[in-house]
Amino acid sequence: MPTAIAVTSRELVLPPPDGQTPSAVVLPSPQDKPLDGCLAAAQSLLDRQGYLVVPYAGATPPPAIRRLRTVRALLESDRIALLPLDLPPLGVAVLARQLRRLSVCDLSPGVLASAARLLAHYIHAGAQLASVARLDRVPVGLGSHVRSWLPGTRFGVLAHPTPRLVKVGGGDDTPPAPGYAVHFTVARGHQHTGDWVTGTLASAWRAQGVQEVPLPPESARWWGTGRLTEFAAEIPDLSVLYQLVTSVRRQECHWCGLELIGDRCAFCSSPVPSAAAPRALAAAPSALASAPPARPALTSRPS
Incomplete structure (x- = not known):
């Protein structure tokens, strides 16, 4: 049965890399549509698509998160998967696009939804910031806080998968590169150049594009400043993403009966019995070994 991928704002619907990738459903915010309208829209979507998967970031406004949970509860539906992710907003958008691409493959709804946690591990998300004075999602030392008040100081921050903060223009100002080919998605804040991201970091990581x-809209809140350039580096090859997911052992949820990978069902939240819990990342290195070699970075801007 087909699976729809939904996001909480229009900016999280990234352009598809091909003509086969379906778009994401943009869920209305509480101030844009009353609860009864959201219930009717969600029910209509489930009737057409069968299942709904909603990844969202920790910076999503609390009223929007409450609305998601309310709609799921009132519909009493086990066909809606709400996926809170420990990723910055642009990283969530990239992951949503990966799920959209995989949704046209022969993956069951339970496997597709539970694959989000696996795929998130391979997204390197960060930003170039003008200040880290209000950054509370990545460890920031006292010295970095003090330097935030000096004019012209810039910071490079890797928030996921391993937090790291560097001073742009310092001796070692690039976090270690992923061990596989990546593509960069970049979003600039107001009057921010982001040259460290598109130049230094993309070159050091040998980005394919x-x-x-x-x-x-949630990025400034997540990073504590609007003077930023956010980035997310992802595996660009759909065949590698598919191999990562299909290399993991599947099993049936003992509560709702859906197929899943990992240690918890994304739809009913039922955990897998500990004795049977698979090691979700065990097969990943062999899948990544088949990835194509990286090519020099190429920059494309939206028209």
Whole structure:
């Protein structure tokens, strides 16, 4: 049965890399549509698509998160998967696009939804910031806080998968590169150049390409400043993403009966019995070993 991927704002719907990738459903915010309208829209979507998967970031406004949970509860539906992710907003948008691409493959709804946690591990998300004074999602030392008040100081921050903060223009100002080919998606804040991201970092990581998109509205809140350029580096090859997911052992959820990978069902939240819990990342290195070699970075801007 087909599976729809939904996001909480229009900026999280990234351009598809091909003509086969379906778009994401943009869920209305509480101030844009009353609850009864959201219930009717969600029910209609389930009737057409069968299942609904909603990844969202920790910076999503609390009223929007409450609305998601309310709609799921009132519909009493086990066909809606709400996926809170420990990723910055642009990283969530990139992951949503990966799920959209995989949704046209022969993956069951339970496997597709539970694959989000696996795929998130391979997204390197960060930003170039003018200040880290209000950054509370990545460890920031006292010295970096003090330097935030000096004019012209810039910081490079890797928030996921391993937090790291560097001073742009310092001796070692690039975090270690992923061990596989990546593509950069970049979003600039107001009057921010982001040259460290599109130049230094993309070159050091040998990015296969750089795509620029609008900045998600939640990004300034997540990073503690609007003077930023956010980036997310992802595996660009759909065949590698598919191999990562299909290399993991599947099993049936003992509560709702859906197929899943990992240690918890994304739809009913039922955990897998500990004795049977698979090691979700065990097969990943062999899948990544088949990835194509990286090519020099190419920058494309939206028209």
